Amino acid sequence: MASSSDEEVQDPQSVTDIYYVDDTENNVDDLESDADPICAICDDGGRIVRCEGRCRRSFHATIVDGIETGCNSLGLSEAQIQAIDTFLCKNCEYNQHQCFVCGSLGSSDMLAGAQVFPCVDATCGHFYHPKCVADLLFPENEMEATECELMIADGESFTCPAHKCHVCNQEENKEVPELQFAVCRRCPMSYHRQCLPGEIVLDGAQEGVIQRAWESLIPERILIYCLRHEIDANLGTPRRNHIIFPEIPEGN
Ligand SMILES: [Zn+2]
Ligand SMILES: [Zn+2]
Ligand SMILES: [Zn+2]
Ligand SMILES: [Zn+2]
Ligand SMILES: [Zn+2]
Ligand SMILES: [Zn+2]
Known part of the structure; x- marks a missing residue:
């Protein structure tokens, strides 16, 4: 036993693995590498905070951070953000x-x-x-x-x-463009780029068609709203009533 843990300490790869299993808080870098780069409320980028709990989501934290994307944000104050050491959303907290x-x-x-x-x-x-x-x-x-x-x-x-293509039932391959995943933000529906139904239109498509897919928001993936979700004409996304926190803070 003792000798095997000596080996593990000498091998940086193993040390990372140990942290990954035993102590997610010490493993922020690994978690961040595939953390969600866009806000769970408005599905857009900018200055976001990452929940370090099990939901793996990110959020626009302050009203100001959400202005550009019309996002309600978490409504935190700048002082609240600065005071947070490890951010947990209310879902993960409770x-x-x-x-x-x-x-x-x-x-x-x-x-x-x-x-x-x-x-x-x-x-x-x-x-x-x-x-x-x-x-x-x-x-x-x-x-x-x-x-x-x-x-x-x-x-x-x-x-x-969400981890198998809805059409061909095969897995994602980020290395091969045709086999990259288009992932719905509102339900567990994923497609390979090459399996994407024609109705799920990418940006750059002809006028008068409702856009349901966006490239470049998420690395090596396409963001989609699948056909189950109605697109709100004003927002250009489905209605943003999809997130429920267990406790709504009073005041403000
Ligand atoms: Zn947002
Ligand atoms: Zn969370
Ligand atoms: Zn899953
Ligand atoms: Zn497929
Ligand atoms: Zn969907
Ligand atoms: Zn359910």
């Missing part, structure tokens, strides 16, 4: 997360009757009701869906549907 399918808020406290459970993929950050995600994973097989639902409710790990 272990109350929304299901990424139905949107309702549930306890994600694994030690106290969790209702929503996190996808096991380390880059994901989405939570689900067992039934909501099981029905998506096995849309044509009720028995398998029920079995899957019970396993997830029992604490078994699962990978959510």
